[in-house]
Amino acid sequence: MADAKYTIALAGNPNSGKTTFFNRLTGSNQKVGNWPGVTIDKKVGTYTKKTPGKDEKETVNVVDLPGIYSLTPYSEEEIIARNFIVDENPDLVIDIVDATNLERNLYLTFELKKLGCPIIVALNMMDEVEQNGTRIDFDKMSEMLGVPVIPISAIEGKSFSAKVAKLMGYKSSKVAEGGVERLIQKTNDILDHSYKFYGDNPEAIPASGEKEFSGDAFEKKKFDPSLLKHADEINYDAHSAEIYDEIGKIVSATVREGEKTVQQDRTKKIDNILTNKWLGIPIFLVLMFIVFELSFTVGGFFTDWIDVFFNETLAGFVEEWFESAGTADWMADLVINGIIAGVGGVLTFVPQIFILFVFLTLMEDTGYMARVAFLLDRIFKKIGLSGKSFIPLILGFGCSVPAVMAARTLDNEMDRKTTIFITPFMSCGARLPIYALFVGVFFTAYYGLTMLFLYVLGILVAIASAWLLKKTIFKGPSSPFIMELPPYRFPDLYTYAKHIWEKTRGFVIRAGTIIFLASVLIWFLQGYDFSFAAVEDSADSILGVIGNFIAPIFEPLGFGDWRAAMSLFTGFIAKEAVVSTIEILYTPEDFEMLFTPVIALAFMVFTLLYLPCLAAFATIKRELNSWKLAILAAVYQTAVAYVVAFVVYRIGLLVVQYLI
Ligand SMILES: Nc1nc2c(ncn2[C@@H]2O[C@H](COP(=O)(O)OP(=O)(O)OP(=O)(O)O)[C@@H](O)[C@H]2O)c(=O)[nH]1
Ligand SMILES: [Mg+2]
DSSP: OOOOSEEEEEEESTTSSHHHHHHHHHOOOOOOOSSTTOOOSOEEEEEEEEOTTOOOEEEEEEEEOOOOSSSSOOSHHHHHHHHHHHHSOOSEEEEEEEGGGHHHHHHHHHHHHHHTOOEEEEEEOHHHHHHTTOEEOHHHHHHHHTSOEEEOOTTOOSSHHHHHHHHTTOOOOSTTTTHHHHHHHHHHHHHHSOHHHHHHOGGGOOOTTSSOOOTTTOOOOOOOHHHHHHHHHOOHHHHHHHHHHHHHHHHHHHEEOOSOOHHHHHHHHHHHHHTOTTTHHHHHHHHHHHHHHHHHHHHHHHHHHHHHIIIIIIHHHHHHHHHHHTOOHHHHHIIIIIIIHHHHHHHTTHHHHHHHHHHHHHHHHHTHHHHHHHHHHHHHHHTTOOGGGHHHHHHTTTOHHHHHHHGGGOOSHHHHHHHHHHGGGSOOGGGHHHHHHHHHHHOGGGHHHHHHHHHHHHHHHHHHHHHHHHHTTTOSOOOOOOOOOOOOOOOOHHHHHHHHHHHHHHHHHHHHTHHHHHHHHHHHHHHBOTTSOBOSSGGGSHHHHHHHHHGGGGGGGTOOOHHHHHHHHHTTTOTTHHHHHHHHHOOHHHHHHHOOHHHHHHHHHHHHHSOOOHHHHHHHHHHHTOHHHHHHHHHHHHHHHHHHHHHHHHHHHHHHHHHO
């Protein structure tokens, strides 16, 4: 943590807007999503506190915490949140409360108060409250709670995106206008003054500047450890009943419920269709199909340009330039046939990836993905896995690394391990260039369908594996879980754009770093033999010799060619390296000759399912905290890939033979 005078923690129920506020306050770019359990680790940022009338600026640490319902935590990320509040003794806790759901959210407020934390309650989502016509008496609530209450709307601002959002029908909040600034001001005021004032009587906090305290006089109110014990061992029924009773009183005294229930009505209407028992899953499939088709048609348009740029314009220019400069042949070969082919081969697919991210992120941010999880929850329950597993799985569409980490939200150990095992089956973004490459050559007319097949196959294999694992090595009852569905929300455009930008940028950066290095390595290994002498035919190179040795293993799957075998090998570094290897090793003619549509499909299926990349593997090892289990996972995944690719290949051959 940066060296700062104060530390503030952001606490609150899941999905109440903590990270949204954190990002605004600190200018960070942490993941926000419209479902509970997005933040799974504490994140530290800073903001600069200015005291009016003084030049001096101070750095304040702000810690974004995972959401918690109470101080009695169950899962790992809840423990992180609670322990931070309890052990790190922050100077101030800002309790971000979802004002549309006060009854539930205020429970934590009461618990925090009982701990003796200095807190400010930020009533978030005021824009939604107002749309419903609900009124809240903040002064009275503050008085009854005994802590400052400030209405805010964390997504609002004077930013461009807020203006666009307004144009698109988003209604802002009058009450919360400037609420974020007021909250910061209040935070500063409280930090500026002793807790002794605050703890006993919040109204007694003098206006800032009225009275100054030196650093030494800043006295921290210590937590009473007996209270902590209390939180763990308390007689919960009596305790909660008492708290809920008080919450009930506060809510009835301060809230005048509006006539309208805009969000609920809208959400209900949409959900009648989207989560319909029969229509839900077909609608999801159709949506995904449309997304893939769009990413192919729109993205493909730009992809062609980029392809021409790398393979003709840039390669041609570099070639001429090298020739005129008299550069050594090997150098020209490295740059043109190694780097430009390898890195360019991956970058070509940026437009497709970008468009896919545009839609997947939209599905996440609006709350639709939570519905997909809900739909699959029924299936998951049948196989004895908690529906909570689906959130990590959905994140797996992006990248397996954060997805595997997200399995921490599962409090049941067996469920968590099972989820970690199956998450890599979800097709991550890095695998997209592989499909795009093959589909672009062999399945041009069926792009959307082929992609859908691969994604759905990944989901089905994950479900089947979960069933198998729960029956065998990870036996045990799964904890009951009631999926909490957030209301549909118009995504905050600024955050939304940032999400897409970050993901796309990540992809480009990988191409420029790890794929760049992999390309150089592959180029070297395919051009030189074991005595480091240049070879005429790359089949005699280091890569060729190893490749020819392992290639027969893949013969039954249709791709027993050494180049295909080696691309799977380099794919362990990063999945995109499969594309780089193919671009470097194959001439287009060879590529089209050695692969047929059936072989291509089997190859894609194999790359979908086999062991994940190095980074994902390291994460799996860390999260399972066992080499044995991590290796078992990789072996299992590769074995599944082999069997499924074999079946796909054989069925494909039969179809071609008898039906086409
Ligand atoms: N309408 C409205 N939506 C908001 C507001 N603040 C946050 N949101 C939305 O609420 C959702 C949840 O926001 P997050 O910031 O991820 O919530 P969180 O509290 O960090 O959630 P966890 O990390 O899961 O505990 C997102 O879709 C936000 O865009 C607000 O003031 N008004
Ligand atoms: Mg969060």
